[in-house]
Amino acid sequence: MKSNHRKITLVSILTASFFLSFSQTKDQLKETAAYSFEKYKQIHQYPELGKREFKTSELIKKELQTIGFTEFYEVPNLPTCIITGIDSKLEGTTIAFRAELDARPGKESTGLEYASKIDSTNHSCGHDAHASILLGTAKLIYSLKNKLKGKIYFIFQPAEETKGGADDIVNSGILNTLKIENIFALHSTSGLPVGKVNISPGYIMAGSNYFTIEIEGKESHAATPYVGSNIPVLTGKVIELITSIPSLKMDVSTRPCVISVTYVESGKTNAANIIPSTSVIKGTIRAYESVDSPFQNQPSIRNIISKEVEQLCLAQNAASKIEITKGSPPTINNNLLFDTTIPNLSKLFSGTIDTSPYRGMFSEDFSYYTENIPCLYFGLGIAKDKLGFANVHSNDFSVHPDTFIYGIELFCDIAMHK
Numbered sequence: 001m002k003s004n005h006r007k008i009t010l011v012s013i014l015t016a017s018f019f020l021s022f023s024q025t026k027d028q029l030k031e032t033a034a035y036s037f038e039k040y041k042q043i044h045q046y047p048e049l050g051k052r053e054f055k056t057s058e059l060i061k062k063e064l065q066t067i068g069f070t071e072f073y074e075v076p077n078l079p080t081c082i083i084t085g086i087d088s089k090l091e092g093t094t095i096a097f098r099a100e101l102d103a104r105p106g107k108e109s110t111g112l113e114y115a116s117k118i119d120s121t122n123h124s125c126g127h128d129a130h131a132s133i134l135l136g137t138a139k140l141i142y143s144l145k146n147k148l149k150g151k152i153y154f155i156f157q158p159a160e161e162t163k164g165g166a167d168d169i170v171n172s173g174i175l176n177t178l179k180i181e182n183i184f185a186l187h188s189t190s191g192l193p194v195g196k197v198n199i200s201p202g203y204i205m206a207g208s209n210y211f212t213i214e215i216e217g218k219e220s221h222a223a224t225p226y227v228g229s230n231i232p233v234l235t236g237k238v239i240e241l242i243t244s245i246p247s248l249k250m251d252v253s254t255r256p257c258v259i260s261v262t263y264v265e266s267g268k269t270n271a272a273n274i275i276p277s278t279s280v281i282k283g284t285i286r287a288y289e290s291v292d293s294p295f296q297n298q299p300s301i302r303n304i305i306s307k308e309v310e311q312l313c314l315a316q317n318a319a320s321k322i323e324i325t326k327g328s329p330p331t332i333n334n335n336l337l338f339d340t341t342i343p344n345l346s347k348l349f350s351g352t353i354d355t356s357p358y359r360g361m362f363s364e365d366f367s368y369y370t371e372n373i374p375c376l377y378f379g380l381g382i383a384k385d386k387l388g389f390a391n392v393h394s395n396d397f398s399v400h401p402d403t404f405i406y407g408i409e410l411f412c413d414i415a416m417h418k
Contacts, residue, residue: 092150
């Protein structure tokens with residue numbers, strides 16, 4: 001414990017002599033932000049889905065090589081992943097910054113001149129902004145590398161929106177090989193004003209799990225629903241049941257949970273006079289606990305769902321089959337790292353750092369890093385004028401150009417004063 005405390009504390013030590021010199025680089029910071037925004041527009045126009053970010057990865061790697069980076073680290077099964085770094089050769093903490101590369105399905109509707117040129121794909125989660133900010137950070141830090149201590153790595157991660165991004169990187173062992181002690185990341189926050197950053201300690205985002213419920217009973221003619229299982233009606237009851245489980249079967253004050261249905265299908269024909277015998281319900285479970293673990297002598301979420309759905313279906317002479325698949329675990333901001341980093345960072349950062357307590361039911365695969373290494377995950381303000389207000393994952397999502405200078409500054413303040 002003493003060793004870990006020392007490693008975390010090192011992140012927040014302020015090097016006053018460098019602070020004076022860094023204050024003289026405002027013009028360079030502005031130039032870097034402009035560079036970052038230009039790269040953002042290039043990436044934004046040609047979005048690529050998870051594990052297919054070949055052009056995006058190629059662009060970023062070429063830029064890094066032009067900057068002067070020469071050593072890159074491969075991750076098995078992730079050819080689009082880029083990891084590079086700077087070794088100061090001086091004793092100090094080894095940290096990493098992470099950004100994502102992948103886009104999402106959907107046609108962009110922002111009307112911006114640099115909107116996606118791919119009708120079926122768009123950057124509606126801000127990953128292109130995060131990657132461009134990290135690229136700008138790498139460029140600026142490289143130019144100031146003589147002021148560094150320790151090592152700094154830059155992780156450009158594919159596949160945040162799909163399985164096999166952060167989890168594959170963690171499972172590869174590369175973080176241990178590089179002896180990374182802390183990882184930092186940021187994410188675009190819709191509606192948060194440009195220049196403002198939010199962060200709070202502890203659990204900040206829920207873990208994600210996915211369920212499929214298959215119901216099978218007896219078919220019947222529409223004129224005689226009483227002779228069958230009336231599967232469509234039963235399906236509606238099951239949906240009402242499972243979505244009410246957190247409020248009726250769990251103490252949400254101590255175990256927050258949201259169960260949402262996202263897909264329903266019943267029957268295989270379009271016949272209007274036949275009540276089908278099967279249905280499928282799919283959705284997500286967001287919680288701060290493992291779906292398989294009992295909570296304070298109470299049944300696990302999996303057991304609650306299985307029991308309630310099975311009993312309801314049996315009462316209608318139908319059988320149920322439930323499959324629950326685990327996704328990303330909860331995301332945790334390390335308490336000690338928060339306490340030793342944020343006070344000094346608040347003094348350095350030219351914007352505002354809001355530390356109001358926050359817990360949300362969104363999920364993020366950065367959680368795989370937080371399970372293994374002390375990390376901090378920031379929300380970055382992107383809203384100004386008429387840009388940056390649309391929700392993430394919506395086709396009119398946008399990021400204001402003034403965002404980039406604050407993202408780069410935030411990362412540089414962390415890097416140069418660790």
